[in-house]
Amino acid sequence: MRARAAHGRGPLRVLTPTELLLLGFGVAILFGTVALMLPGSTQGGIRFIDALFTSTSAVCVTSLKVVDTGAFFTRQGQVIILCLIQVGGLGIMSLSVTLVLVSGRRVSIRDRALVQDAFIPRLSGESLALLKLVFASTFLIEGVGVVLLWLFTPEHKWFPSLFHAVSAFCNAGVSLNPDNLVRYRYNAGVNLTVCALIVAGGLGFFTHLELRRLSACRRGSCWS
Structure with missing residues (x-):
């Protein structure tokens, strides 16, 4: 019933x-x-x-x-x-x-x-805390990306830096520039920042979680 x-x-x-x-x-x-x-x-x-x-x-x-x-x-x-x-x-x-x-x-x-x-390894009492960590980590990494892109781009504009940081971390591949990021092909700072954001977002949070568990000498799950 x-x-x-x-x-x-x-x-x-x-x-x-x-x-x-x-x-x-x-x-x-x-x-x-x-x-x-x-x-x-x-x-x-x-x-x-x-x-x-x-x-x-x-x-x-x-x-x-x-x-x-x-x-x-x-x-x-x-x-x-x-x-x-x-x-x-x-x-x-x-x-x-x-x-x-x-x-x-x-x-x-x-x-x-x-x-x-869908790559969520466990639903338990720690899941809510894990989701909070997901959101916090997202905004932290993207925030660092925004600052770095603002520093490395010659225009020094906040919104394009924010847009491209989020787009890179989420692996969206969307740009505000008609030539995408071709204009920055010789800008090592922009390229390295975007690459780091793409890799960090592409690996996924649960990969980072397992690495964190392993680095703390804790046993990883079968997902690791």
Whole structure:
């Protein structure tokens, strides 16, 4: 009876982590699409299909685009794209797991296996603290990247430094420059910073966690 109540078919039933994942992706993409179509997000308006494509690409960090991000979108639109990239980089799965943990629900064996398949090694009492570490580490690494890019780029502009730091760490590959980062090909500081951000974001947080466990002389999990 209790299980049936928790997973009932009624309109008010609690969503499973799988459904939260799908809903999270859909809501983020839809929100981004609508936000990009708002007045002030573009220089002269944008078609629905182009806004949808841009939003989907940003959330899924594919680096595909149908318009020039730096020239077509205003600062408002660029901030929206930046937020979508950040959400995609952090991972809707992490946000879904956070909702499950905060709600106090028990995670079924089936849902636990699904989450583990998405590179989340364990759902236990330390998961909430782990997710906090994920967010804190993200903003710390990106913050360092912003400062370094601001120092190494000759323009010394904060927003482009922020945008490219987040884009690099989230492996989004999106740039505000029409030539991407070609103009910095002889700038060792920019290249090394971007490379470090890409590697740090590409390795994933649980790789860093296992390295931290091993460095503390603790036994690593099978994921290590």
